[in-house]
Amino acid sequence: MVKKIINTVKKFFDKRVTIVLILFVFMSCVLIARLFKLQIIDGQSYADNFTVMTTRTRMIQSTRGNIYDRNGELLAYNELSNCVTIEDNGSYETTREKNLSVNGEIYYLTNLIQSMGDTLTHDFHIIVDEDGNYAFDVDEGTTRDRFRADVFGYAQISDLKEDEANASADDIMNYLAGSKRFYLYNEDNPYTEEELKSHGLPAELTKEEILNIVIVRYQLSLISFQRYVPVTVASNVSASTVAAIEENINTLQGVSISQESRRVYNKAESMAPIIGYTGKPSAEELENLRQENPDYNSNSIIGKTGIEQSMETTLQGVDGEETITIDNLGKVLDINEDSRINPVQGNDVYLTIDAELQEACYQILEQRIAGVLLKKIQDEKEGPAEIDDADNDLYIPIYDVYKQLINNNIIDINHFYAEDAGETEQNVYNKFLSRQQEVIDWVAQELSGEGTPYNQLSEDKQSYLDYVYSTYLTSDTGLVNRKLVDKDDAMYQAYFKEETISLSRFLSYASTKNWIDTTKLPESSDYLDSGEIYQQIISMMQQDLYNKSDFSRIIYSYLIDDDVVTPSELCLILYDQNILSKDDGIYEDFAYGSMTAYELITEKIRTLELTPAQIALDPCSGSAVLNDPDTGEVLALVTYPGYDNNLLSNDMDVSYYNHLYNDQSTPFYNKATQQL
Structure with missing residues (x-):
């Protein structure tokens, strides 16, 4: 078995x-x-610990060619600088957690950068203006419409809905900061005090802080499909900023310090109108450039004006590339050095301009204009009552110069109420507040009743009402729709031509003719009659005029005319705001009364410590063109005043651009090429 x-x-x-x-x-x-x-x-x-790895091709930006004058002097070149970048490569359990974490990090990062004296890099077209309100930094037109389309996610401007196409700066900021985009605040499910505190966020953000966070979040959103591409938060940062970032690098998710090329210009003020400046392309510019070279992209640096623009395809280099390995969060894991193709710098450009001659002509031109201006300034309050054909009858009263210190933004009136404002600034501001209250009360009363016919008003009151209609009601708020106003209407003619009726009567009439855009009112006007609509306009205007800097400047002008604000006070403020140096050798003479305000101002114009461009009274500009008599080549093409294109290139200094744009001496207007 x-x-x-x-x-x-x-x-x-x-x-x-x-x-x-x-x-x-x-x-x-x-x-x-x-x-x-x-x-x-x-x-x-x-x-x-699961990770999906994939490869991507990353672009390496090239540098532009240099620009030289006829003698080989370097006018425009590139240099390396430090920049702060951020990548959206964090992982979060919920969307709420992500928004709190990212917003808190950006809040800390932007405050850190600005506390070190550096500024944020962006081409976001909304700013906080001098009145503390959100405003566009570009005029109404294609650029602003393109910005709106980008914000609302449309490829074509024509795709915008009516409310989106007419969105104000406030509308866009509310949209981006709210629960539809970046959740700086959550209307439906508000953040708790503990949540905000744990992520380093205050209970309430200022408008500047909201704007800073929105700017960075918006830039990150534009490349959300390429999370491995870093976004530049600040360019050309100081060593102190680099040190501060490096100290906190372990707690700043996705933040790093890198190097980038920036454009630098020599002899900027005299050469800027010729050389121009660079920047990132708009959608329209990008479309046109791609017709010549399809390699252009939204991150390319292109010429915006001048030689930089006209010689764009010559100066532009060829971008390089490299292959990188990224994880499922977009974080770079490896760089394939063998795949690297180095970028090629653009070609150099040589001009017929002699830079030394250009600079000398610019200085001579400024001196000559200052000399003519000095001869015309007289110690008078008003200009000549009658002007004959002879030049000798023309002069500039010194009080016009005093008023220009305010009107052309030489003196910063917003500093009058700053914490570190000087005693003179505070005294002048208190005088202004008293007059401001009187003026706004008068305007409200004038518009509430029958009003006074325009031709019976004093000059100052006419100026106040001119601002109310032409600037506030028409340009700023759009309450009066210019397209609907009938200029042939008898009431229009009676106010603007004959000046025989009051503004109150004209506006009351305009509301009955549907010339008023009621959608601009803060409250619904669907069930209001024309009289109630008119009263809403007055109430809205009365509140807004307190925060309108242009209106404030008109009030300051008449305070100066009335000697309520004295010339001596204005001159002391020039020293307090460091526009003039107290070490100039004459400050003590002026402070102790041995020199008058008239003598001080004329001396400063003579020494060009106050320039004709700053004063912005005719004459304040000029041009000069020098040619080689043998060849006809242009040796100098000078326009005065110029500007510093270093502040406009790379990452535009928006405040400087706005200063130039509003400067009454029109520095952007090239007198040498556009003036007979």
Whole structure:
């Protein structure tokens, strides 16, 4: 019996199929055990550490060619500088957690950068203006419409809905900061005090802080499909900013310090109108450039004006590229050095201009204009009552110069109420507040009743009402729709031509003719009659005029005319705001009364410490063109005043651009090429 069993077993194992079957069962057991370990024992650990790796091609930006004058003097070149970048490569359990974390980090980062004296890099077209309100930094037109389309996510401007196409700066900021985009605040499910505190956010953000966070979040959103591409938060930062970032780098997710090329200009003020400046392309510029070279992209640096623009394709280099490996969060894991193709710098450009001659002509031109201006300034309050053909009858009263210190933004009136404002600034501001209240009360009263016919008003009151209609009601708020106003209407003619009726009567009439855009009112006007609409306009205007800097400047002008604000006070403020140096050798003479305000101002114009461009009274500009008589080549093409294109290139200094744009001496207007 035993032998029979043994023989049966031997026969069983002698068969090849049996051996294979046993081997299969063994391997199955091993596989099952391995799967059990992977899925049951170590499953959660592998899930937590799971990474999807993929390769991408990353662009390496090229540098532009240099610009030289005829003698080989370098006018425009590139230099390396430090910049702060951020990548959206963090992982978060919920969208709420992500928004709190990212907003808190950007809040800390932007405050840190600005506390070190550096500024943010962006081409976001909304700013906080001098009145503390959100405002566009570009005029109504294609650029602003393109910005609106980008914000609302449309490829074409024509795709914008009516409310989106007419969105104000406030509308866009509310949209971006709210629960539809970046959740700086959550109307439906507000953040708790503990949540805000744990993520380093204050209970309430200022408008500047909201704008800073929105700017960075918006730039990150534009490349959300390329999270491995860093966004530049600040360019050309100081060593102190670099040190501060490096100290906190472990707590700043996705933040790093890198180097980038920036454009630098020599002899900027005299050469800027010729050389121009660079910047990122608009959608329209990008479309046109791609017709010549499809390699242009939204991050390319292109010439915006001058030689930089006209010689764009010559100066533009060829971008390089490299292959990188990224994870599922967009974080760079590896760079394939063998795949790297180095960028090629653009070609150099040589001008016929002699830079030294250009600079000399600019200085001579400024001196000559200042000399003419000085001869015309007289110690008078008003200009000549009658002007004959002879030049000798023309002069500039010194009080016009005093008023220009305010009107052309030489003196910063917003500093009058700053914490570090000087005693003179505070005294002048208190005088202003008293007059401001009187003027706004008068305007409200004038518009609430029958009003006074325009031709019976004093000059100052006419100026106040001119601002109310032409600037506030028409340009600023759009309450009066210019397109609907009938200029042939008898009431229009009576106010603007004959000046025989009051502004109150004209506006009341305008509301009955539907010339008023009621959608601009803060409250619904669907069930209001024309009289109630008119009263809403007056109430809205009365509140807004307190925060209108242009209106404030008109009030300051008449305070100066009335000697309520004295010339001596204005001159002391020039010293307090460091526009003039107290070490100039004459400050003490003026402070102790041995020099008059008239003598001080004329001396400062003579020494060009106050320039004709700053005063912005005719004459304040000029031009000069010098040609080689043998070849006809242009050796100098000078326009005065110029500007510093270093502040407009790379990352535009928006406040400086706005200063130039509003400067009454029109520095952007090239007198040498556009003036006879």
